[in-house]
Amino acid sequence: MQDCRILITRPEPENSLSRERVRAYGWVAVPLPMLEITPVEDINKKAIIRAQIFDIDTFDYVIFVSKNAARLACDWLDECWPMLPINVHWIGIGQGTTQTLLNEGVPALSNPGHTTEALLEWLKPARMKDQKVLIVRGEGGRPELANKLKERGAKVSYLSLYDRKKPIYYAQTFFMLPDINLIWVTSGESLLNLSEYVSLHKPEWKTLPILTPSIRVNQQAKEMGWINASCANGADDNSLIKATEFHTGK
Structure with a gap:
């Protein structure tokens, strides 16, 4: 499967x-983003974001849930x-998110896993009571x-930097695509x-191999009728490439 055609559904x-x-x-690589990431543009919301950013030094932990969150926050x-x-603990969920922060000069740490559940397990030894956390x-x-x-007693706030929207595609979009051998889905x-x-x-795509980022999403895929869903154990490119190598025999 040297010419394996992979559908990439990540947002831009x-x-x-990834391509x-x-x-x-x-x-x-065949692009078909399944999310559109739109930075917040509302003037009032941007004023709130700016105020939160100026107060970021009042938090003990700042946790970034995605590469888009990390990129826009930087x-x-x-x-x-x-x-x-x-004196701020900067934490990225997943290696890709953490690397995005490191590339921008933010001294972020990452848990060994790649999911919210893995992060919570990693943070178990940490004292969270009365700690201020910004997500x-x-x-x-x-x-x-x-x-x-x-x-666990933490005081949690949110910093919301973007909207996620479903892209609009029509039947012609799918008819024009080449034959697909494998699908990457990352959320x-x-x-x-x-x-x-x-x-x-x-x-007919429901019979194709589809790689998912976590056990949770993999179970969702099976419940939605994807009969050949596999967990890549990560949403980052390295994890998905490793899983793709297994499927292609490369």
């Missing part, structure tokens, strides 16, 4: 970066903090991280959007 700009990695391995930090505040994310999102930290929300489109336009 990460989709383009470069896929092509470097000799595979064919833009705000550059604007508001010429030198980063000290940097998009609008909405899973509440589990905040809820579990609050149960539960992307999986849901993909599944809705596939049910309408490409039901």
